Amino acid sequence: MCNVKLENMDWISYREAIQDGRCRIILPVGAIEQHGPHMSLNPDVLIPSHIAEQVAQQCDDVLVAPAIAYGYKSQVKSGGGNFFPGTTCVSGSALEQYVYDVLMAYVNHGNREFVLINGHFENSMFLCEAADKLVKQCTLRGLEVRVYLLSYWDYISEETIAKVFPDGFTGWAVEHGGILETSIMLEIHPALVDMDRAVHVDPATFPPYDVFPADPSWVAESGTLSSPVKATAEKGRLILDECLKGIARQLRSA
Structure with a gap:
């Protein structure tokens, strides 16, 4: 397998690889956030990073940049909130500026096309x-730059969901630390998952509003928004296979 991780290259090899702007740079963006007592704090970083590296292996002239690990503030109704030790977040303005600065640095190297793979729902906007600001600033400089932004879960079909959740899917909103993320981690980083510590919880239910300061009682003590106990590596392989094929296919046709 060829080396696709940008940080493992020497600067001369990197310069040759990106000559004439022919390379696309994939930048995974995640978060350090609790995912229950059964799993590490970094699935939102490890999952998009794994997908990025696997996709890059399947496509020509693609390099993977080091992931941005710190994401926007965990929200109660999508990530359990900031009540749990280990969840380490930044403000939206900080994330936006940081991503913009990193992408602009790569533009200054000569790169012109980027793919942001998001692993943390709250990062999206x-x-x-950041992408919009980058394109506008580059246009003012007479540079044509394109940024693709995607979240890996958008490539999971209803057919696959039915296989992963044979008892019924309770929805993306409560999948934090549940079957989907746990299954993927069992496949790619099983040493970071301890299913003996997985806690069954009923899918979270929330009122149709947010409140500030946030109310810890809205979230189960485990921190997960649904139960991970039926997660398996086999389900993780099924999910990843579809995500990888879909994203690679899109990049090859873009």
Whole structure:
């Protein structure tokens, strides 16, 4: 397998690889956030990073940049909130500026096309802002730059969902630390998952509003928004296979 991780290259090899702007740079963006007592704090970083590296292996002229690990604030109704030790977040403005600065540095190297793979739902709009700002600033400089923004879960079909959740899917909103993420981690980083510590919880239910300061009682003590106990590596392989094929297919046709 060829080396696709940008940080493992020497600067001369990197310069040759990106000559004439022919390389696309994939930038995984995640978060450090609790995912229950059964799993490490970094699935939102490890999952998009794994997908990025696997996709890059299947496509020509693609390099994977080091992931941005710190994401936007965990929200109660999508990530359990900021009540749990280990969840380490930044403001939206900080994330937007950081992603923008990193992408602009790669533009200054000569790169012109980027793919942001998001692994943390709360990041989405701030990544949009960073991409939009980058394109506008580059246009003012007479540079044609393109940024693709995607979240890996958008490539999972209803057919696959039915196989992963044979008892019924309770929805994406409560999948934090549940079957989907746990299954993927069992496949790619099983040493970071301890299913003996997995806690069954009923799918979270929330009122149709947010409140500030946030109310810890809205979230189960485990921190997960649904039960991970039926997660398996086999389900993780099924999910990843579809995500990888879909994203690679899109990049090859873009």
